Amino acid sequence: MGIPVTQWSGALLAEHVQAKGIDVSARTVSRILHDAALQPHRQKMWLTSHDDEFREKRDDVLRLYYEAPRDHHVICLDEKTGMQALERRHPDIAMRSGQPVRREFEYIRHGTLCLMGGYNVRERKLFGFVSDNHDTETFVELLDLADACHPEGRGHFICDNLFAHNTDDVLDWLEAHPRWTLHFTPKHASWLNQIECAFSIIGRHVLSRGSFTSLDDLHERVLRYMLWFNEQPTPPFKWSYRPKSWSRTMPN
Numbered sequence: 170m171g172i173p174v175t176q177w178s179g180a181l182l183a184e185h186v187q188a189k190g191i192d193v194s195a196r197t198v199s200r201i202l203h204d205a206a207l208q209p210h211r212q213k214m215w216l217t218s219h220d221d222e223f224r225e226k227r228d229d230v231l232r233l234y235y236e237a238p239r240d241h242h243v244i245c246l247d248e249k250t251g252m253q254a255l256e257r258r259h260p261d262i263a264m265r266s267g268q269p270v271r272r273e274f275e276y277i278r279h280g281t282l283c284l285m286g287g288y289n290v291r292e293r294k295l296f297g298f299v300s301d302n303h304d305t306e307t308f309v310e311l312l313d314l315a316d317a318c319h320p321e322g323r324g325h326f327i328c329d330n331l332f333a334h335n336t337d338d339v340l341d342w343l344e345a346h347p348r349w350t351l352h353f354t355p356k357h358a359s360w361l362n363q364i365e366c367a368f369s370i371i372g373r374h375v376l377s378r379g380s381f382t383s384l385d386d387l388h389e390r391v392l393r394y395m396l397w398f399n400e401q402p403t404p405p406f407k408w409s410y411r412p413k414s415w416s417r418t419m420p421n
Contacts, residue, residue, distance in 0.1 A: 179196075219356065246308075249284040252281055259273040282387055288363055
């Protein structure tokens with residue numbers, strides 16, 4: 170029957186091999202794995218997209234990043250849902266030499282909010298607002314804000330396939346604002362939307378170790394961070410992904 174585990178280590182493999190009558194130490198097994206560049210304790214995940222138009226949508230978004238005219242706005246839009254206002258019951262104990270910050274495990278829940286966010290790819294600027302929900306009406310409000318933040322010139326919106334992004338209200342808005350074009354990432358390919366990078370940064374810098382006394386506290390601190398983010402002299406994200414199927418003649 171073997172050992173009933175799904176995650177192997179050098180020690181477990183050695184135990185299994187020894188049970189088969191082979192005299193080998195755990196150290197030897199680990200060395201063999203190392204020399205063969207095998208890491209049974211690790212795994213990587215992937216998500217298969219079943220979008221029949223995957224390649225077309227992917228290339229449409231990537232060519233915006235690389236080839237859109239310089240005077241066009243390239244704006245990524247999305248919702249960061251489920252931001253929790255968690256308050257630790259006791260303050261953190263500050264780190265000191267040889268000891269990291271210590272945090273109270275128990276917390277108080279004050280509810281959740283949604284960040285309706287936009288990210289200007291070329292200017293590295295965040296904008297948006299915090300909401301209790303993320304329906305079509307709220308998404309149209311985000312389109313209005315994007316339009317107000319970029320009052321001149323043509324522009325492109327990049328978003329995922331959430332139902333609220335492709336309703337009659339959204340189509341009516343686009344018809345009334347013909348200088349903007351909407352582009353969708355393929356299904357299960359939100360990683361192509363650069364605002365996901367910005368949301369990840371907000372999660373690490375604000376949410377993961379924050380203690381929020383109320384929803385208003387969470388709201389204020391997220392927006393304050395976005396303002397601070399926009400003031401930093403950091404260059405835009407360096408987007409380098411190019412599919413192998415693209416011609417070698419593509420510009421660098």
